[in-house]
Amino acid sequence: MSVPTPISSVDTLPGRVTKALVDVLCERKVALHEPRFEGNEAKYLQQCLESTFVSSVGPFVDRFEAELAAYTGVRHAIAVVNGTAALHVALLLAGVQPGDEVLVPALTFVATANAVLYCSAVPHFVDSSFTTLGLDPLALREHLAARCELRDGHCVNHETGRVVSAVVPMHTFGHPVDIETLLEVAREFRITVVEDAAESLGSTWHGRHTGGFGLLGTLSFNGNKTITTGGGGAILTNDSTLARRAKHLTTTAKLPHRWAFEHDALGYNYRMPNINAALGVAQLEQLPAIVQSKRCLYRRYAQAFDGMVGARLFTEPPGSSSNYWLQALLLDETLADQRDAVLAATNDAGYMTRPCWNLMPTMAPMNGSPAAALPVAQSLAARIINLPSSAFLA
Numbered sequence: 001m002s003v004p005t006p007i008s009s010v011d012t013l014p015g016r017v018t019k020a021l022v023d024v025l026c027e028r029k030v031a032l033h034e035p036r037f038e039g040n041e042a043k044y045l046q047q048c049l050e051s052t053f054v055s056s057v058g059p060f061v062d063r064f065e066a067e068l069a070a071y072t073g074v075r076h077a078i079a080v081v082n083g084t085a086a087l088h089v090a091l092l093l094a095g096v097q098p099g100d101e102v103l104v105p106a107l108t109f110v111a112t113a114n115a116v117l118y119c120s121a122v123p124h125f126v127d128s129s130f131t132t133l134g135l136d137p138l139a140l141r142e143h144l145a146a147r148c149e150l151r152d153g154h155c156v157n158h159e160t161g162r163v164v165s166a167v168v169p170m171h172t173f174g175h176p177v178d179i180e181t182l183l184e185v186a187r188e189f190r191i192t193v194v195e196d197a198a199e200s201l202g203s204t205w206h207g208r209h210t211g212g213f214g215l216l217g218t219l220s221f222n223g224n225k226t227i228t229t230g231g232g233g234a235i236l237t238n239d240s241t242l243a244r245r246a247k248h249l250t251t252t253a254k255l256p257h258r259w260a261f262e263h264d265a266l267g268y269n270y271r272m273p274n275i276n277a278a279l280g281v282a283q284l285e286q287l288p289a290i291v292q293s294k295r296c297l298y299r300r301y302a303q304a305f306d307g308m309v310g311a312r313l314f315t316e317p318p319g320s321s322s323n324y325w326l327q328a329l330l331l332d333e334t335l336a337d338q339r340d341a342v343l344a345a346t347n348d349a350g351y352m353t354r355p356c357w358n359l360m361p362t363m364a365p366m367n368g369s370p371a372a373a374l375p376v377a378q379s380l381a382a383r384i385i386n387l388p389s390s391a392f393l394a
């Protein structure tokens, strides 16, 4: 019998990263992100069952919406079936018309771009920032200055002739984009801002919660997000008219009447069921503690990766407070070719690590979509590794 040779030693990057994970996590098998139900979840779900209000009517939906608005400081929250549906309706409410272009970061989850396609609009992909991992507003300004012009108060892409009606910044892994500069650029070019805040519940930029800066913002409560309702999402807005419209469109656009079925627009059955909202109310009670734990986990990882040759842990952008939804390790540019070896070594050791998303323009449904130069997004996509990030790991 020969002595097994270790797959990787601390002389190699995969070995060093694995060793750092052992130091922080100890446990043998750790998932990327898991929910925990340690509050009033069972109690509220039981109340739903006893009342028989498990579906599209019930008090937990109103309560969840009111508590989301209170937590985020955004005036209105409309709970829906998932974050993708929230984006779809938010874009419709932002006035995105069929054939318009909507600016979307190339480095995002596919839902951001899919929602644009659901509106029969065209995603137009733009580059990211090394500081925030999200949309780079200065690169965007340069790109728009070269590609677009104002005609009758609309921003028009002079290469395609299409109106560029909205921009959807996404707060990547919970880290806020430079929203103030982005709002300026959007104003200059008459483009409406809809924030994809699916990953950033609990993240603030100069003390204000993400999702409340644009005309509309959206959240997700999928099982892998900071808090979960099973599946779920929400539309955020400070505009009362848009909030009423959001509720109307996501509840089949039915006019209130004791018995008549009159629908005055093409509506959607996107309302969040009461039973999901019950879970959400219980999870929301624990959100401040969850965010604190995730920030604490960041500090523990930061210590373990401090001074490591070849990789560094991503830190929240200046002026922001991140929920650190997913912890991100950035390999040095010159070591990007070792990404898959690091993924293999850490997964073999029982730690679920993942690369980030493939860039949107490479995906079949986005074929032929316009795009800016994407040097930063390409660099980031090649060398980001997400680490186990559940709150309870802290």
Ligand SMILES: *Cc1c(COP(=O)(O)O)cnc(C)c1O
Binding pocket: 082, 083, 084, 085, 108, 109, 111, 112, 170, 196, 198, 199, 219, 220, 221, 222, 225, 232, 233
């Ligand atoms: C999770 C997520 C969404 C929405 O996802 P759903 O699963 O539909 O709730 C949208 N955008 C981003 C960036 C996400 O991470």
